[in-house]
Each structure stands twice: as structure tokens, then as C-alpha cells.
Amino acid sequence: MRFPPRGARLSSLSIFRFPARGRRRNICRVIALLGLLAWWSPLLPAQTSAAAVTGAGASANANGVADPRLDSRVESLLRSMTLDEKIGQLVQYSAGQATGPGTGRTDYEDMIARGQIGALLNVIDTPLINEYQHIAVEKSRLHIPLLFGLDVIHGFRTEFPIPLGMASTWDPSLVEKASRVAASEASAIGIRWTFSPMVDIARDARWGRIMEGAGEDPYLGSAMAAAYVRGYQGLRLDAPDSLAACAKHFVGYGAAEGGRDYNSTEISEHTLREFYLPPFHAAVNAGTATLMSAFNSLNGVPASANPFTLTEILRKEWGFKGMVVSDWSSIGELVAHGIAIDQAAAARKALLAGVDMDMASSLYHDHLAELVRSGAVPEAKVDNSVRHVLRVKLAMGLFEHPYVDEGRARQAFFLPASLDLAKTIAERSFVLLKNAPAASSGPLLPISRNVKSVAIIGPLADNPSDPEGLNPGRPSPSGVLSFPAEMARRLGEGNVLRAKGTGVLGGGDDAIAAAVATATHADLAILALGESPAMSGEAASRTRLGLPGRQQELLEAIVNTGKPVVLILFSGRPLTLPWAFEHVPAVLAAWFPGSEAGPALARTLFGESNPGGKLVVSWPRSVGQEPLYYNALSTGRPPGKVDLTRPPFDVESKYVSRYIDEENTAQFPFGYGGSYTTFKYGPTAIGKDRLSAAELNHALGKENDSLTVDADVSNTGSRGGEEIVQLYVRLQGTSTAQPVRALKGFQRITLAPGETKKVTFNLTPDAFAIWNDRNEYAVEPAKVTIWISPDSASGSEAKLEILP
Ligand code: BGC
Numbered sequence: 001m002r003f004p005p006r007g008a009r010l011s012s013l014s015i016f017r018f019p020a021r022g023r024r025r026n027i028c029r030v031i032a033l034l035g036l037l038a039w040w041s042p043l044l045p046a047q048t049s050a051a052a053v054t055g056a057g058a059s060a061n062a063n064g065v066a067d068p069r070l071d072s073r074v075e076s077l078l079r080s081m082t083l084d085e086k087i088g089q090l091v092q093y094s095a096g097q098a099t100g101p102g103t104g105r106t107d108y109e110d111m112i113a114r115g116q117i118g119a120l121l122n123v124i125d126t127p128l129i130n131e132y133q134h135i136a137v138e139k140s141r142l143h144i145p146l147l148f149g150l151d152v153i154h155g156f157r158t159e160f161p162i163p164l165g166m167a168s169t170w171d172p173s174l175v176e177k178a179s180r181v182a183a184s185e186a187s188a189i190g191i192r193w194t195f196s197p198m199v200d201i202a203r204d205a206r207w208g209r210i211m212e213g214a215g216e217d218p219y220l221g222s223a224m225a226a227a228y229v230r231g232y233q234g235l236r237l238d239a240p241d242s243l244a245a246c247a248k249h250f251v252g253y254g255a256a257e258g259g260r261d262y263n264s265t266e267i268s269e270h271t272l273r274e275f276y277l278p279p280f281h282a283a284v285n286a287g288t289a290t291l292m293s294a295f296n297s298l299n300g301v302p303a304s305a306n307p308f309t310l311t312e313i314l315r316k317e318w319g320f321k322g323m324v325v326s327d328w329s330s331i332g333e334l335v336a337h338g339i340a341i342d343q344a345a346a347a348r349k350a351l352l353a354g355v356d357m358d359m360a361s362s363l364y365h366d367h368l369a370e371l372v373r374s375g376a377v378p379e380a381k382v383d384n385s386v387r388h389v390l391r392v393k394l395a396m397g398l399f400e401h402p403y404v405d406e407g408r409a410r411q412a413f414f415l416p417a418s419l420d421l422a423k424t425i426a427e428r429s430f431v432l433l434k435n436a437p438a439a440s441s442g443p444l445l446p447i448s449r450n451v452k453s454v455a456i457i458g459p460l461a462d463n464p465s466d467p468e469g470l471n472p473g474r475p476s477p478s479g480v481l482s483f484p485a486e487m488a489r490r491l492g493e494g495n496v497l498r499a500k501g502t503g504v505l506g507g508g509d510d511a512i513a514a515a516v517a518t519a520t521h522a523d524l525a526i527l528a529l530g531e532s533p534a535m536s537g538e539a540a541s542r543t544r545l546g547l548p549g550r551q552q553e554l555l556e557a558i559v560n561t562g563k564p565v566v567l568i569l570f571s572g573r574p575l576t577l578p579w580a581f582e583h584v585p586a587v588l589a590a591w592f593p594g595s596e597a598g599p600a601l602a603r604t605l606f607g608e609s610n611p612g613g614k615l616v617v618s619w620p621r622s623v624g625q626e627p628l629y630y631n632a633l634s635t636g637r638p639p640g641k642v643d644l645t646r647p648p649f650d651v652e653s654k655y656v657s658r659y660i661d662e663e664n665t666a667q668f669p670f671g672y673g674g675s676y677t678t679f680k681y682g683p684t685a686i687g688k689d690r691l692s693a694a695e696l697n698h699a700l701g702k703e704n705d706s707l708t709v710d711a712d713v714s715n716t717g718s719r720g721g722e723e724i725v726q727l728y729v730r731l732q733g734t735s736t737a738q739p740v741r742a743l744k745g746f747q748r749i750t751l752a753p754g755e756t757k758k759v760t761f762n763l764t765p766d767a768f769a770i771w772n773d774r775n776e777y778a779v780e781p782a783k784v785t786i787w788i789s790p791d792s793a794s795g796s797e798a799k800l801e802i803l804p
Contacts, residue, residue, distance in 0.1 A: 064237045064395040065289045066321040074390045077142070078383060083369055085142060086386045089118035090357050091365045092149070092325065095132070096122030099151070099538070100328035103362040108132065112146065113139040116365060118357060118389055119147040119193070119325075126406050129190035133402050145402040147393055149193035149325075152243065153212060154178070156185035157413040157475060158422050158595050159465065162533075162572055163198065163224075165429035165591030167214035168613040168673075170724045171748050172227035174425050179231025181418045184241040188412035190404035192396055193244040195292060197228035199279035200249055203627040205620060206259025208540030211572030211591075213254065215616030216629040216670060218275050219743045222282035229286040237289060238397030240404075247283035249294030249327055251309050252276050256296060259626065261541050264297045270736060272298075272309075273771040275631075281318060289322045289392045293355050295330050302337045304330040305346075310354030323388040325357040326350060332361030343367060348377050356385035414477040419596060426593035426600035427609040428722070428748075432674035433587040433619070438564035444586040445566060446607025446676055447524065453495040455522035456484050457515045457558060458529045458551070459504045464570040464592055465533060477595050483528070486602035497522050501558075504532040505549040512550065516557050525563045526605070527555060528570065533592055536572025545576040545623050552579070559583050568601065574619040574667075581667060589615075607676060612722035612748070614673035614791065618666040625662065630670035630792040631739035639664055671726050671743075671791035677717030677753065681725075684711050684788045684798040691802045696765040696779040705762040709798065711788035713759050715751035724748045725759045726789055731782040731802075735773040741792055759788065768802060 064070070078086070088111075095108050099122070111117045112135045123129050129148055136146045154160045160178040161168075169175070179196075186194065201221055202210040214224040225247060232245040252272065256263035267276060280291065293310060294303035303309065304326050314320045331350040332343065340346035347363040348371050358364035371377040393399065435443040447454075462482050481489060488496040501507070501515030519525040529551045534540065546552060556579070559565050566586040569575065580587060588611065593600055603609040618628045639658040646653075658664055687708035696706055713725055727745035731738040744767040747759055768779045782802045789795020 065287070065391050066319070067395070070391050070394050073394055074387050077144070077390055078386060080142060081386070083372060083379065083382070085115040086382050087364055087368045088114070088116040089144065089386050089389045090368070090382070091117050091362070092119040092121060092357050092359045093117060093362070094122045094360055095120045095128075096124060098122075100360060103360065105362065109135055112136050115140040115142060115144070117146065118144075119149060121149040121195075121359065123148055124150065124189060124191070126189045126404055126409060130403050130406065133190075137402050144390075145393060145398040147193050147244070147396070147398065148191050149195060149246075150186060150191045151196065152182050152186045152191065152194035153196050153198070155182045155422070155594060156191075158182075158185060158415075158418040158477070160422050160594045161426050161429040162211045162592045162594075163213055164211045164215065164572065164616065165593065165613075166425060167220065167224050167616045168431055168589075168591065169425060169428040169748070170220065170614055170616075170746055171428060172223045174421075174428065175224055175227040176231035177421055178425055179228045180234060181421060183232045183234060183243040185412050185418070187241045187243055188404070188408040191243065192398065193246065193290065194232055195246045195248060196232070197225055197245065197247060197283065198249065199225040199247050199283055200252075200254030201276050201279065202254035202617070203629040204254075204256075204259040205545055205573040205617065205628075206541050206543060206623065206626055207254065207256055208261060208536045208542065208572065209254070209538055210617065211536040212538075214279070216618065217616065217631060217743050218278040220616060220746065221279035225279040225283040226286035229283050229288045233287060233289065237395050238400075240397075240401060242396070244289035244392055244396060245283070246290040246292050246325065247280050247288045248292035249296075249303070250280055250291050250314070250324070251294060251303060252298045253294040253296050253303070255627075256541075259541050261539050262295045266299055268299075269775055270771050273775065273777075277313065284314070284318050284320050289395065291320070291322065291324050292359075293324055293326050293330060293350075295327050295333065297337055302330070302334055302339060304355055305334050305339060305349040305353045307353040315354060321388070321391060323356045323392045324354055326355045326359045326361070328359050329361040331355065331358050331363050344371060344376075347371060351377055351381055351385065356388045413475075414595075419477055419480065422594050423596035423600050423603075426596050427604055427611070429591055429593065429613045430600070430604055430611040431589040431613040431615055431672075432611040432676075433569075433589055433668055434581060434585070435674055435676070436585045438585045443676070444564055445588075445605060447566075447605050451523045452491070453497065453522045453524075454487060454491065455497040455499065455515075455519045455525045455563075456487060456528065457499045457501045457519060457525055458527045458554070459500055459502060460530055460532070460568075460570045461498075461526075461528035464528065464530075464590070464597055465594070480596060481598045483598040483601045486598040487526075490602060490606065501554040502550045504530075504535070504551070507550045507554075512554050512557055515554060516561060519558050519561050519563050522563065525558050525561070525565045527558060527565060527567045529555060529567060530570035530575065531572060533572065540572075543623065545573070545620070547575065547577065555580060555584070566605065574615075574617055576620055576622050576667070578621055578667070589613075607719070610676045610719055610721045612673065612675055612724065614671050614724045615668055616670065618670045619668035619672075621665075621667045622662055624659070625664070625666075628666060630666070631742050633737045634740050665793070669791050669793035671724070671789075672793070673724065673791075675717075675721045675723065677715055677719040677721035677751075679721070679723045679751070679790060680714045680716045681788065681790060681795060682712035682714075683796045684709060684786055686786060686798045686800055689800045691768070691800065693779045693781050693802050693804050696768055696802065699765045700769055700777070700779065701766065703764055706765045706768070707763045707800075708760060709763060709786055709788060710758050710760040711796075712756050713749065713751065714756040715753055718753050720750065720752050722748055722750050723790065726791065727761045727763075728787045728789065728792060728795070729767055730785040731768065731770060731780075732785075733782045734770055734780045736770060738770055741787070743792070761788070
């Protein structure tokens with residue numbers, strides 16, 4: 001840690017408020033105070049938010065949890081605790097909505113008073129939070145405050161796009177800002193811990209939780225993971241508006257077999273290290289206070305009882321000093337997994353493997369004391385877990401400020417700046433999948449001035465976040481118009497015709513016929529189709545990834561009217577819609593855009609905002625291609641260009657790794673996204689054509705530039721636009737096979753019409769490092785291909801060599 005820490009001044013100023021008139025007189029006092037604070041506080045981060053913008057340069061001690069100055073307080077508390085009180089710190093229950101099987105317990109008040117609970121989740125009522133906290137602080141013997149947790153995933157009250165959408169911005173600084181807003185809103189009601197970010201790499205769109213992460217790439221996923229952590233935790237973890245982050249689900253959860261949630265995973269150590277671990281490591285380096293152990297078994301050993309990942313890697317290799325919480329009841333589930341013969345064995349295995357806190361299964365509460373007394377679990381192991389929990393609580397300043405000011409919430413929600421941010425992020429998350437001419441004119445989008453009337457059709461138009469009105473009580477920002485209302489404001493009420501056509505699921509012939517009739521009366525039909533939010537997320541795996549219910553029928557019927565059609569697709573995953581991509585001229589992937597869906601969509605359709613988001617998942621042509629990801633290994637028999645119109649008679653095209661009825665390639669590749677303008681890429685140019693493996697190895701982990709790569713990118717269209725410029729690397733000749741392409745850099749740039757920018761990437765040695773055949777992280781001699789490209793499937797190559 002730097003001394004004094006750089007973040008100190010900024011963060012302290014925001015905490016100490018002086019009346020305007022007294023400001024000057026107080027300057028000296030402030031400076032003195034800051035010096036003192038910088039010396040005293042173990043909580044100040046070693047990193048300013050400058051690194052936040054790039055998503056790079058994570059610091060190992062950004063949250064204060066790892067600071068050795070916490071040790072003495074932790075130890076003195078620990079010395080005064082009985083075994084039961086220690087175990088109490090390791091116990092968490094839900095005192096609100098259940099997100100899994102419950103324990104049936106409700107006697108929390110008594111348990112808290114006896115020091116038997118360390119944390120609660122899902123309590124969202126501020127007076128109740130304070131009430132529980134009063135019991136913990138005033139009635140329990142040691143006055144240790146509770147930690148209140150909640151899934152604050154993409155905003156609390158101000159709703160941002162789902163994480164898959166946020167990642168589609170390819171802009172970690174926006175994600176950091178959104179998380180900061182989420183932290184200030186959630187903390188205003190007393191929540192101080194979010195179970196986010198989900199940093200699971202996901203390669204299979206059948207898995208519903210693909211919506212909750214940053215997609216399939218470890219490099220992008222790492223940048224996003226760090227950004228979330230920085231945003232939630234802010235510059236000081238003990239600031240009243242900071243949340244402790246929780247990187248989840250450690251580890252491999254996203255590789256669930258067949259995309260079935262909670263399912264087993266088989267991931268070699270090599271693949272784990274190359275793909276699945278990096279975003280967790282990035283979250284740890286960014287200072288995440290906590291991690292969550294996953295439900296899945298990993299190579300036969302459930303992740304919530306896996307000493308290799310929880311202790312060897314997380315604690316020993318990465319030096320993580322924060323707390324590990326189990327996923328909901330995942331300790332109890334060790335019995336169902338079959339690695340624990342009974343509940344006591346489950347508790348023992350989880351604790352010994354490295355799970356500090358038991359979320360919701362109650363097994364630590366029920367069995368740990370006896371396990372310690374019988375010698376099955378050494379008390380020193382319990383102590384260690386208690387240390388981790390106390391560290392987090394101390395670092396968060398909970399002992400000093402356990403309560404939340406009940407008036408705070410009123411001033412925290414839906415601030416104009418927060419809503420503005422939600423709108424910006426929504427606009428930047430949209431991915432233009434297709435924008436072809438409808439008839440003889442140019443591209444259908446943005447909507448031309450000649451369009452005087454539109455028909456808005458489909459079940460998701462009014463409120464994509466809640467199409468069936470399932471959450472009528474959920475507060476929404478006043479004054480933000482729905483998409484149809486926004487369109488009516490622009491075109492005039494009478495020029496926006498409406499028809500639902502069908503529900504997301506179900507629906508009748510009459511409604512489809514009515515929608516067809518409506519479409520014929522408008523200049524343009526806008527279809528709002530897709531999944532409802534409940535169809536993705538936890539426990540929402542799907543085997544069919546087309547439009548649910550009768551929506552495909554509706555779509556075809558409207559297209560058959562001959563009216564130009566814009567399809568806005570709402571979903572938590574890519575949907576397989578080959579017919580739509582062939583027949584509908586314009587398709588926009590809007591994910592679930594959040595509070596500002598209406599304005600963001602209208603602005604985008606009218607061209608006030610030019611879509612610039614790009615895919616963070618490979619978009620499949622058919623479900624049978626899943627798992628589908630761009631950064632795959634080559635096989636020994638890579639297919640050339642497959643001609644699906646000809647059966648593969650000849651040996652060259654038959655005995656290769658391919659399907660006989662589908663292309664291997666994605667419908668839209670990872671990194672792909674269109675724009676209302678056009679971009680042209682010049683050749684990829686590299687600063688050197690030879691590098692030395694020895695020198696690169698020497699500088700591994702450092703920020704030293706080892707190679708400069710650049711390309712000119714021009715806006716060749718007539719509108720300003722944003723382009724996400726990507727850099728990919730392929731290594732050949734290494735001891736382990738490497739992906740056919742691996743993302744190693746990206747920049748979202750703005751280009752005026754006709755403008756050209758030289759986009760430069762300074763690659764650090766890590767861009768060339770791999771996990772080798774001895775599972776060591778190193779640079780090896782290799783032939784290297786580098787692309788600067790608009791997506792993972794195009795671009796011009798540059799070649800260089802890494803010599804020994
Ligand atoms: C989910 C976690 C979540 C937890 C608490 C579990 O079912 O897998 O991601 O944080 O519930 O709501």
C-alpha cells in the first residue's frame with residue numbers, strides 16, 4: 001500500500017462536509033484531518049479511480065480487507081469469543097424472500113441476541129434492518145454487528161441493463177459507475193453487501209444465468225469483474241454508501257452440463273486456469289471483500305467443498321483475505337451430491353475446504369460445535385473463518401456505524417444523474433444485429449422522416465422488465481415514459497398504433513389477426529418480441545432458444561404483410577432465430593434495458609443515439625451448436641469453408657470437425673455489432689516482429705509494454721458513431737493448444753463522419769502468457785498472429801515470433 005494512499009484525499013473530502021461559509025476556515029483543519037486519516041485508516045485504497053476507466057491495473061489491496069492493521073482488532077475480538085459465538089459469525093439466514101429451499105427457521109431475533117447469526121440476507125425493510133441490528137449490537141454479548149446482504153445485480157431502484165447487456169457496452173467505466181449508483185441506492189436502505197458480480201464464464205445460451213454475467217471471454221470478463229468491484233466498494237469500503245462485493249460463483253458454475261442449472265462440470269485444471277479463473281482473480285485483485293462458492297461439482301468435487309479451488313488457489317496462490325460465503329444451501333447440498341453421508345459431514349467438508357459462511361442451510365449452526373468438540377474439525381479452522389468474517393465487518397466500518405439513517409433512502413433513489421446513466425448504458429448496450437434496406441431505400445434504421453406512423457406490436461413493448469405485470473408493487477421512476485409513450489410523444493398519439501398480438505407465452509388467433517390488421521395501417525411495424533425476464537436467470541435453462549409461445553407465428557404474419565419490420569429483441573441470452581435474420585430487415589438486440597428502456601429505445605430507433613454495443617457471446621444458429629464460443633481450440637481436423645448445399649462426399653470435407661446439417665460458425669460472432677455508420681479498418685501494424693520469451697517472462701505481471709500494435713480505423717459513413725475496436729492474439733507452437741483467437745485488448749472509440757483514428761494497443765507480457773503443460777503461467781516460444789478487428793471473425797493479420 002502506498003503511504004499516504006492516493007485515494008485518501010478524494011474519499012475523505014466526500015465524507016467530511018462543511019457548511020459553505022466555513023469552508024475556507026476549515027481548509028487547514030481538513031488537511032490536518034486528511035493526514036491523520038491517511039495514517040490511521042487501514043481502509044484507504046491504494047488505487048485511485050483512474051484505473052477504473054481502463055479496467056486495468058487492479059490493486060491487491062483496494063478494499064482494506066487485506067490490510068494487516070486490521071489484525072489486532074480481529075485477534076482481540078476472537079480471543080473474547082466462545083465457540084458458539086464464533087460459529088454464530090459463520091451463520092447466515094434469509095429473513096426475507098427465499099431464493100432456494102428454506103430451513104423453516106424464523107426465530108432470528110432470539111438467535112441474534114444469543115450471537116448465533118453473523119449475517120442476514122433479503123431483508124429490504126429499513127426499520128427492520130435497524131431493528132435486527134439493534135438486537136445484535138445492544139443485546140448480544142460481544143455487540144458484533146450483522147452484515148445485511150442482497151442480490152443487487154444490475155441496480156437497486158434505478159435499474160440498469162442486465163449484466164449481459166452491460167457487458168455488451170464493452171465499457172468497464174460505465175459498469176463501474178452503474179455499480180456505484182447501485183451501491184448508493186442499496187446502502188441507503190441498510191444493505192451493505194451485494195451478491196454480485198457474477199463473473200462466471202458462460203459458453204452455453206441454454207444456461208439461463210448467461211444473462212447475469214459478462215459472457216464467454218475471460219479478458220473482457222476480468223475487466224468487467226474488476227469494474228463491478230470498484231464500483232460497489234468505492235474508494236473506501238467503510239463509507240456508508242459502499243457495498244462489499246461478492247464475486248460468484250466460485251468456480252465453474254457457468255459450464256453446467258447441457259446448460260442445466262446447478263449441474264455438474266468437468267473442467268481440466270488447464271481450462272480452469274485459462275478461462276474460468278481469470279475473472280475471479282481479477283475481482284480478488286480489485287479487492288473484492290467476499291466470494292461465493294458455487295453449487296456445481298467440479299471434476300467430481302462440489303465447489304462448496306473443494307479445497308483445491310477454495311484454499312490452494314484462492315488463499316494460497318492469490319492471497320485472498322476476505323470471506324467466502326456458500327451459495328444458498330450449497331453446504332446442505334453436499335449430501336445430495338453424495339460426498340457427505342450426512343449433514344454433519346457436509347458442514348465439516350465445507351468448512352475444512354474453505355467456506356467461511358453458511359448461507360441458508362443452517363448446518364454450521366446445527367453441527368459445527370459438536371464437530372469441534374469431537375475433534376472432527378480443529379477449532380483453529382473455525383477461528384480462521386471467523387477472522388475472515390470479522391475482517392470484512394471491521395473493514396466496512398460496521399462496528400463504528402452499524403445503523404442506517406432511515407431518511408437516507410428518500411434522497412438516494414432515481415436521482416436524475418442515475419437515470420441519465422441508466423439511459424446512456426442502455427443505449428450503449430444495444431447490439432444492432434441487422435440493418436438491411438426494407439425495399440429500394442437505404443437501411444431501415446434509423447427511422448426515416450418519411451415514416452409518419454408506426455404499429456408497435458408484441459408482448460414486450462410496454463414494459464420489457466415486467467411484461468406480464470408480475471411485479472406491480474415494484475417502484476419505478478416517475479416521469480420516465482414507456483417505449484410506446486415515448487414514440488407517441490414524438491410521432492403524435494394517433495400515429496402510434498398498438499397491438500399486443502400475443503403474450504410471451506400463449507395467445508389466440510384473433511389477437512394475431514388484429515395485430516396484422518394494425519400493421520397494415522402503419523408505415524412501419526415495430527415488433528417487441530423475445531423472452532420474459534423470468535425465462536432467463538437462475539433456474540431458467542431452456543432447450544429451445546427460439547421465440548417462445550406464438551411469437552414466431554406473429555412475426556411471420558407481420559412480415560408477410562409486406563410492411564417494413566423492425567424487430568426489437570428482448571432476452572437474457574442469444575435466441576436462435578434464423579428465419580428472422582433472413583427475413584426481417586432490421587433486428588436490434590436490446591437485452592433487458594432497465595429503467596430507461598423507453599427513452600433509450602426511442603432515441604436509438606430515431607438515430608439520436610447510434611447503436612455501438614457488441615456481442616459478448618457467440619450468437620448460435622441453432623441450439624445444437626451449444627456450447628459455442630469463439631475462443632475455442634483448433635481441432636486436428638478443422639473444417640474449411642463448409643458448403644451446406646452439398647453433402648460431404650469427399651474425404652476432405654467429410655472427415656472434419658463439423659455438423660452435416662449446420663455451419664460451425666456463429667450466426668453472429670463474438671464481438672459483432674452493427675452501426676448506423678460504417679467503419680473501415682486499416683492493416684494491423686506491429687512495433688516489432690520478434691520478442692524474447694525470456695524477457696517477457698521476466699516482466700510477467702508487470703505493466704511493462706512489450707509490444708505496440710495499431711491500426712487506423714475510419715468512419716466511412718455519414719454519421720458519428722462509436723466503434724469497439726478489438727485486438728486478438730493466436731499463439732502456435734506452444735506446449736498447450738491455444739485458442740484460435742483470444743481477446744487481449746479493446747477500446748470503445750468515437751469517430752465523427754469521415755474521421756480516422758490510429759488505435760494503439762500497448763500489450764503487456766501477459767498478452768502472450770499461457771498456462772503450459774506443467775500448469776505454469778509462462779510465455780513460451782511461439783508464432784504469433786495478431787488482429788485488430790471489429791469482431792472475432794474478421795480483420796487483417798500481423799505476424800511475429802516469440803523466440804526463446
Ligand atoms: C443464487 C446466488 C444468490 C443467492 C442469494 C442463490 O440461489 O445462486 O447467486 O446470490 O441465491 O439470493
